[in-house]
Amino acid sequence: MLEATVRYILDLGAPVMMPIFITLFGLVLKQGMARSLRAGLTVGVGFVAIGLVVGLLIGVVGPRSMAFASVLGLKLDVLDVGWPMGAAVSFASPISAALIPSVFVLNVILVATRVTRTVDVDLWNYWHFIYTGALIHAATHSIVLGVVGACITAFIVFKLADWTAPAIEHHFGLPGISLPHTESVNWAPLMYALERIERRIPGLSKLEIRPETIRGRLGIMGEPIFMGAALGALIGALGGISLWREHRYGAWFKEVSTLAVTMAAVLIVLPKVVAILMEGLIPVSEGAREYLRKRLPGHDLFIGLDAAVVFGHPANMAVALLCVPIMLVVAVLLPGNRLLPFADLATLPCFVLWAVAASRGNMVRGLVNAILVMVPILWIGTSLGPLTTELAHTAGVRPEATTQLASQYQEWSALDLGSHILPWIVLNLFQPGTPGFWRALAVGVIYAGAWYWVRGEMRAQYRNEIDELGGTNDIDETDEDS
Incomplete structure (x- = not known):
């Protein structure tokens, strides 16, 4: 019964689940039915819109990247079939029904x-934890170890989300929001260490290129719309090399x-649809913080969301698009x-997010x-x-988006799964005596x-802005020590 209920809820998808959850959350916070329902529906609309834009990105970048890969002559035997397969095998796992309430209860207790x-x-x-x-x-055939490992991962990710929340507010402009998104936030400590x-x-310390710098020097040509066009043309030109070689210049130009x-x-569109999402979240976030101030004085909370809400940052998108051909070259040489x-490859904005955020939008170091x-x-x-x-x-899961190509490979994985460094560490630490353990x-x-x-980088990075606001309640000593 529990498993069937969980699967039914998950099958509704984020665009349906999130409005229901936000509406109920708003009611718990005494925001009123009308305001809570409006916030929930607005969040649902935002998720649908983000999905459409990201789907467009995946649909055009994937095939062009594969064409460039064939030009490079990549002969690798594990195919990146994308994050949806990771989510599918996670929710299809025998322990998924137990893990979803376990992680939820853990979060409430924490x-x-x-x-x-x-x-x-x-x-x-939650599929990241699952x-x-x-x-x-x-690997171990132990349900207990699986649940413990998932909860350890969730605990660390929640702490990372707390620690990085000031960057979400001061760099991305989203107060009261954090990103407990495993494959993104688990890179934050290493990225801040590299930046330091x-x-x-x-x-290298003197090199600095930011979107606003490009706009200042190039004028209208430095605006996001032209940056996107230039980077898209670069990927298209690389992906169309075979067409050029075949003298099919018309097809290449297309x-x-x-x-x-x-x-x-x-x-242009992604930041606008994220704004729709935030229109629904901000009232709930503010209500939650006010609610907790009354009941838990001095304890603000953050609303944890998908990292997609910050994908549209110009520096992040620019670096991610530049990384598409670079990733293919690295795959050949590594x-x-x-x-x-x-x-x-189309979801690289998720994986390079903290590489860029750690440098505060400096595209060179990012x-x-x-x-x-x-x-x-x-x-x-x-x-x-x-x-x-x-x-x-x-x-019995098949990577549906790439079934024809996937059938040519004996093993499947994904860049997204490779970005799960914390799960990889926990998995191998739960297998003592193996080479992976060491x-x-x-x-x-x-x-x-x-x-x-x-640990103190957030305070150092945003000290001036915090001092100007006359407070430090978003970055306290507890956060530094986490």
Whole structure:
């Protein structure tokens, strides 16, 4: 009964689940039926609109990237079939029905006891935590270890979301919001550590290119619409190399111009649809904070959302689009990589998010950070291929978006799954005595050390803005020590 209920709710999808959850949340916070329902429906509209824009991005970037991959002659034997397969095998796992309420209850307990401040309302993306549990269950055949591993991952992600919330407010302009989005936020400590190192490198520390700088120097040509067009034309030209070689210049021009206009549209439309989403969330967020101020003085909370709400930041999109061809080249040259980037190339804005945010929109250091993070993503994606393929076969899941191509490969994985560094660490630490255990232990020590080293970066990065506002209640000493 529990499993059937959970699956029914999940099948409704985020555009339906989120309005229901936000409406109920608003009623609990005594916002009134009319205001709560309007907020919920507005959030649902925002999610539908974001889905349409991201779907457009996936539909045009994927095929062009694959065409460029064929030009490079990539002969890799693990196919990137995209994040939807990861979500599908997670929800199809035998322990998913137990993990969703487990993580939800954990979140409530952590917030009630003031251990964390993030209320993760993005139930759809609980699949990130379930994926950890599903991997551990498949590797150890232990449901208990799977549940414990998933809850450990969730706890760390909630703490990371708390720690990075000031950047969401001061850099992205979304107060009261955090991003407990595993494959994004789990890179934040390493990205801030890299940024701290790069600030001390002569030459690199002085290089600075931001979207506003480009607009200032190039005028109208530096606006997001023209940046999107230029980057889209670049990807289209690379993907259409074979057409040029075949002297099909008309078809080549169509490829280039189509992608140029599409990318221009994405960079213009995405921030606007995110604004619709925030129109619904802000009243609920403000109501939640006021509600808690009365009952838990001095304890503000953050509403946890999908990282898609900040994809549209111009610097993030520009770096992500530049990384599409770079990722393919890195995949060719990287020793030990077997993963062929494909479906998730269009979702690179998710993976490079904190590479850019750590540099506060400096596209030079953001691009350097993004390129460096590609290496572990490819290695982890390759490493998780066998278990992910096993989960897919067990659940009878086929990567529907790429079925014809996927049939040519014996193993499936995804760049998105490769971006799950925390689940990879937890998975391998739950298998002592294996070679993966010692690798994960080493990476875990480095990860923890990097986070401890940069724990005060949020306060340092946004001190001036906070002082101007005359308060520090979004960045306190507890956050620094987390």
